[in-house]
Amino acid sequence: MVLDFLNKTFNNREIALIFYLLIFILWTLTQTKIRGSIFGLIKALFAKQIFISILFLLFYISLVVYALSLADLWNLSLIKDTIYWTFGVGFILMMNSNKAMQEENYFKKFVFENVKLFMIIEFILGLYVFGIITEFILMPIVIFLSILLGYTEVYEEHEKVKNFLLKIFGVIGIFYVIYSGYEIYQNFKSFANYDNLRVLIFPALMTILFLPFAYFYVLYTFYESLFVRISIFLKDNKSLRRFAKWRILLTVNFSLRKLKLITPGYLFGGCTTKQEIKNEIIERINKNPAANNL
Template sequence: MGIFNNREIASGIWLLIIFIFMIRKKDIRHSLKQFFKTLFNKKILISFIFMFISTAIIVLFLYHINFWDISLLKDTIIWFLFSGIVTCVNAITSRSDKNKLKKIIYENLKVLILIEFIINYYTFPLIIELIVMPIITVIFLLDVFTDNKEKYSSVKKLMKTLQTVIGFFLIYYFISNLVSSYQGFISYNTLKSFLLPIILSLFFLPFIYLFLLYAKYDMIFIRLKMGSSKSKELTKYAKKEIIKTCLLNLNKVKKLLKGNAAKLMHIQNKEDVDELISSL
């Protein structure tokens, strides 16, 4: 248990309570069953394996340059589950393709990251964390729910005020702890713990690019299977020509997918493929 701080233990306890409550409901059990069935879908499993291997490669590199060690394992797992996977999913599901990688860089370099790290470094006793966590969660959810809703503007204002007060109190708590025991905070290990998620996120960008590329190619090949029937030879020829033309150029792949979806579905012969390729 010494691996986890009180906030992480409190989070685990609350998640366990919520999970136990959920599985007692028959309809939720059915939904969870469907969720896990979807989770073990071949394409999703391949995606998770790709993300895991990508993270492992980055960690091995950091280990080789003497930055990563076993003390950072917990931070790495937390980053993978709550940042790495989420970033990849958001990159795929986001409606806007414009400046996607730049947005990811910004999210990982903004000053808020330092504030979040500072707030989470010193935690309250476990019993206080267990009480405070659901209260803060409710405040955050109410803030999200009342966003852009004029009739709830007074509630929105109150939630913002409460968040500000809590934020200042947490920073005060951190400063008071820092003054009394600054030796524990000002250390190389603390610096590594702070930098690790930022470095992992930045090093993960090439893998996100490849992941996006794979997803777009997959969508193109799904379009090829739809529409008019095509021989295996024609489908194979179309895939080969598309890959040969686009290669690692994500913009070309997106252009092909966005402007030629109908053509992909109604290819009849090799001449149609060549005409489609020439438009790129």
């Protein structure tokens, strides 16, 4: 029964990956230090603030999925793809929210990375897989090479090894593309159908529709952090502290760029009046006049 469920739900490549992933998990559970780190991570995920954020994330994704289903762009066959996208894109984007404040045009870059022509190739490669034995042989090789590539990207002195590994991945990729192209040529009618089109465009749709949540989550996170700092900087003047928060809200609104200009450094040092608060906010914003148009 278990094998029947796996065959219906996952393709051979995914079954091989799950098998080796389970082996890795079982191995980590035998390592005392790693096991402690895993339990620490799980405990951290259930911290109140993170747990609430995850619930909001899942709620928003559920709304998006429901809207897509009404438009006939989602059905139950996409549950697996939805889970992959949630943990592979949505959750990671939410956890890396600090990058949105550190990098220029972060959201544009993110969309470009997740909505591009290369996704079509990835879709095709995932659609046509080898037999179960072949996938079980290839999977540990690909995993091992991926680990080595990750290591060489961290340590720049291994640049030659990195280039060699990239060539190997290029050869493997060409091999997969040729195989997939042959399968499409042999079974073009089974390839060109609406269900496959849904699978192809689903990640792009989810990424684009998720951006409002990601943007406002980042905005909320940094407003919260900023207001905590203001409570420290103006801890002796409750009225001035409340005014500073409201003034920033009214000035910044929903602009991350303006928020970036206000956030750095020591805020409202020596300010004792509301006018001084206003002046400092205006001064910080005017350091970059272009932000006033955002």
